[in-house]
Amino acid sequence: MKFNEYHRYDAVGLAELIRKKEVSADEVLQAALNRLDEVNPKLNLLAHDLRERAAAWQGSSENADTPLAGVPFLLKDLLADWEGASTWSGSRMMQHYIAKQNSDLTQAYLDAGLRVFGKTTTPEWGAYPVTETEIYGITRNPWHLDYTAGGSSGGAAVAVASGVVPAAHGNDGGGSIRLPAHNCGVFGLKPTRGRSSYAPNASEAWQGLVCDHVLTRSVRDSAVLLDIAAKTQARALYACPPPPENGFADSLRQETGRLKIAFWKQTWFGGGNDEGTEAAFAHSLKLMQNAGHELEEATPDFAPPEQLNRAARIIVMGETAKLFYQYQYETGQKLPHRLLEPTTWAMIVQGRQISAGEMAWARDVMLAQERAAKAFFTRYDVLMTPVCPRTTPKIGEMMPPPAAQKAMRLLFGTLRLDFLLKNNPFLEKEAAATLQYVGYTSPLNMSGNPAMSVPLYRHNGLPVGTQFAAAHGREDTLLSLAAQLEQIQPWTDRLPPV
Secondary structure (H helix, E strand, O other), X not given: OOHHHHOOOOHHHHHHHHHOOOOXXXXXXXHHHHHXXXXXXXXXXXXXXXXXXXXXXXXOOOOOOOOOOOOEEEEEOOOOOOOOOEXXXXXXXXXXXXXXXXXXXXXXXXXXXXXXXXXXXOOHXXXXXXXXXXXXXXXXXXXXXXXEOOOOOHHHHHHHHOOOOOEEEEEEOOOOOHHHHHHHOOEEEEOOOOOOOOOOOOOOOXXXXXXXXXXXXXXXXXXXXXXXXXXXXXXXXOOOOOOOOOOHHHHOOOOOOOOEEEEOOOOOOOOOOOHHHHHHHHHHHHHHHHOOOEEEEOOOOOOOHHHHHHHHHHHHHHXXXXXXXXXXXXXXXXXXXXXXXXXXXXHHHHHHHOOHHHHHHHHHHHHHHHHHHHHHOOOOOEEEEEOOOOOOOEOOOOOOOHHHHHHHHHHHHHOXXXXXXXXXXXXXXXXXXXXXXXXXXXXXXXXXOOEEEEEEEEEOOEEEEEEEEOOOOOHHHHHHHHHHHHHHOOOOOOOOOO
């Protein structure tokens, strides 16, 4: 199977070819591996090459319970444990971690017949909106190698955009599916909080901020894979409305009708939009108007930027410190700071300084945003915003300069001058810049609402996404709208010049 044929099909299409015996599962896998070997030296999307495990796949396309039998697939190297495989989570500290069992979601993917042949790159512990790590190196944008792929599902977005796979697993704690989808020009849906399970290894991730799903080229692949993920919902910590009676895939057959869409283009974490973002959003508004939807400027009554900013930072720093404590306890070893990147170590130190009261306050702020969104979506079907206040940054722009990282390593690692982290103006500035970057996406992680990035525009040769969100449990509304947009302005046949 040549690449030009392989790339014509999404995951559902490939599964149908295999089921009809028009092509073998081995031929499809080889096409994916050939494409991986062609582009990975330039893009650096793969954390673990597991093609030998994929070769032992014994799935059957005859079973109705395996709707994607034989379709090549990649897991993100974070949270998705596959028994016997490494999960480094972007960190040298985790280099010796081998999964003892499958996570619920991994098992659901395997049960659906997906043929996993690797794991994709992620920033250390998924904590950054770019994928530039000490352990993997830099993952690059396939549309321009000088630009970031985004994060934390950076490798997954690149794998889909470059045609290695039609769909790849990701997770999203502040925009980590939607941001790389926006950067790389693919479709990325963050589901409702509680749509899938983190059992048996965890109850939740980042106090419930994180949700898992996939990045895809086609909308129907996302819908089918959401039906697969929802099979784990009964074991999720959080209550979530049930899927539609006939599944999310069936929602693509439903007409959207005339939706009442609120639009908003001021980030909830402060800061303004750049020129490319403004142009992209104006284009998307025109598309919505031409499609006959009702548009009105409005926003949920989210907390003020400084409150959202502080709460998000406390949760992420506290959770980062928790992960360090947890791994240190499980290994029975005293782990040195040099096993972690200096920015991650600084977050761990700050996480240790957070009081129990602050953490409880931050969680309460998070839950208050859920109430604000719930009230908002009694009046509107969909909320429309930019994905990000700026177009894709260049490599290195979103991380502290090397000299600053070296200083952080010395001060907070070697010399252990932890007191300098309290009210540190440099670190406060860096944190504020990062949080402004996720100012449209992160509040929807707090509220737990489903939200998606749809690739509807290009600026200076790079994709720009538009974000759409809906009420809890209404992924069907978003998928139906996305399917309409996919017809109005198709994107699935686009291929970057790599």
